[in-house]
Amino acid sequence: MNTPPVPLTSSFSVYPCSKCYKDLQQCDLTLPKCSRCAANGFECVYTKTEPKANHVSQVLNTMNKVMDQWQDSLDRMAKDFAQKTRDFGQRVDQSFKKKPLQPFDWKITSTNKGLSVESNVNSFNDLSKLVDQFKRTMHISPPRGSEQSELEEFDDERHRMAKAAELDDTSSIHTSSGFSFGVWNSWSHPSQDPLDDHPIDITQELTDSLVELYCRTPCCSSVRLPIIDTTEFLTRYHSPDPSKRPSTVLIYAVCAMAARVAFQIHVWNKRPALETPHYNIGKALSVAYCLKGREALAECFDEPTIDNCQATFLLSYCNHQNGYSGVIYVYEWISFTMAQELGLYDEGRVLNTRESILVWCLYYFNTWHRVLQGVSTTSTESKQFHPSCPLPPPQPKPHFEFMDVDLTEPPPEMIDYYVYTEWYCLIQLQVLRHDVMTRLLQAQALGKQDTTLARDLLAMQDRLQQFYDTLPMEWKNPDLESIALDQMALGTTSCYYDDQQSYHLDIHEFARFCILSVHVYYNINKILLYQAFFPSDHIPTSQFSLQCLYTCVDAAYAITQTLDIMVKHEDECNIPLLGFLFANMVYVKLLNYNSDQYSEFAQRCLEQSVNVSKMSKAYLYDFEMTRNLVGVMEKDFLKHCKSFNFS
Structure with a gap:
């Protein structure tokens, strides 16, 4: 069976032909002649006539049809690329060579004049621990003269030892895992389960309910995408003045988000078992509102406003949640273009908090996409998405004692504090992650010609430590063991409904969730910064590499x-x-080491990761194509270990 040809962008026009435009008739935009002109013998000429709203809608519909046809071709290309990535990673891993270091020793003694250090140090690990202790306990004034020169020599020696220790091992930036940095190529395939055909009747009452639900469930809305001030949005939505109400496309986008997550989890999931509570009705509702939003967007495509910019971004996110990865970049680019036209990327423009979080979230998701693709992040597009203004730091925590907070109605400022602080931290970590990935991919391209990689990674490790040092105490190093043993919290959730179907937010659990999320992403950055310093095919031999492994x-x-x-x-x-x-x-990596202890530990953790993922709500309702992701993880792990017992 022959593969149907993939349609090219050159086969279509983005403007209607002059004849269809003049007759106010639909034009299918095909080149060299549209179907209407060809059938009637009309002269078909395409000119750059400014299209009307209905023509823009037509363009978008045509784009969607073309993108559907492209998807199969993209899937085939992605599979080929993923295989090439795995093959390349295996070739890279085979190039490691051990470089053991000479023995070393050092000691610190205390004198009446301060600390005295005697050392013939060859290990960066122990030296860096000493320096870190000094930095945490002492305030050192900027040195002068010979003191400056001595410290510069000291720092140069620190970097020289790190470089000499395991520079060859930095070629392991891609592990032997097939999904290491290129997971998006396999993950983003469309969902294999077609959406059941359930008729959806979009009524005003349903829309009102979903808007209310969105604004009262920050665990499902603001925490996922904090670009909308829910208090202000709800006030505008109920305003009797039509000019103050949110745009239609924003209302539909908010409903699509609320239906997919909050409605599915907190409303439909609470129905009696005989009413099939686990049917994914939220996805059907969300898709229906996404389609309504797309129609509304076609009518206001060339009218950039903050509402429309936010709405397009939300539609991109909802399509990702619903498993339609082929269109999320189109919506994302439209949202970015609107933000540009609104001047949100202009040099010297002072943005308010809501505008600032909007452009930084656009950067955040665009960068994540590049990280997961395993591609260079130094492209022109990547630089365009980087905002020109810094993200304002969070305000101090509101002075409420937890025991004094009404659990059924926590103060809005307390909720806003945890949402904004979490996202401020996530964005700071993403900026550093962007820099790390850019540098690692550059090193992969340069190979042994790269002589400054170790120094650059050490500097980024310092930046990560500085980030951690500036965190409020409440956000540092949560006690996981105590949380796991807290029987009072077992099986609880941040939000719940009472018998009267009234929504409540448990601020204690909500705060803990935000802190744990930051903890996860902080440790992602630690892995990226330290994993390059130990090999993939053998246990490290130097103290420095061993410490990076630990x-x-x-x-x-x-x-x-x-x-x-x-x-x-x-x-x-x-x-x-x-x-x-x-x-x-x-x-x-640990599975490749010739050690039963490492292998057993690694196998147990890999097995746990898949089993835990399958127990999550994200897997149950396939948020963000989680089932595809877990399938990729499971298949990849089975290649490395034959004794998994996935439940």
């Missing part, structure tokens, strides 16, 4: 245990399962 294992296990708690103990609505990808990169 750091990564600790970070990976922290991610695994945190996600286990969030799924089994907290039963949260939005679990960052993406953390498993990076934790499992470390475990797959």
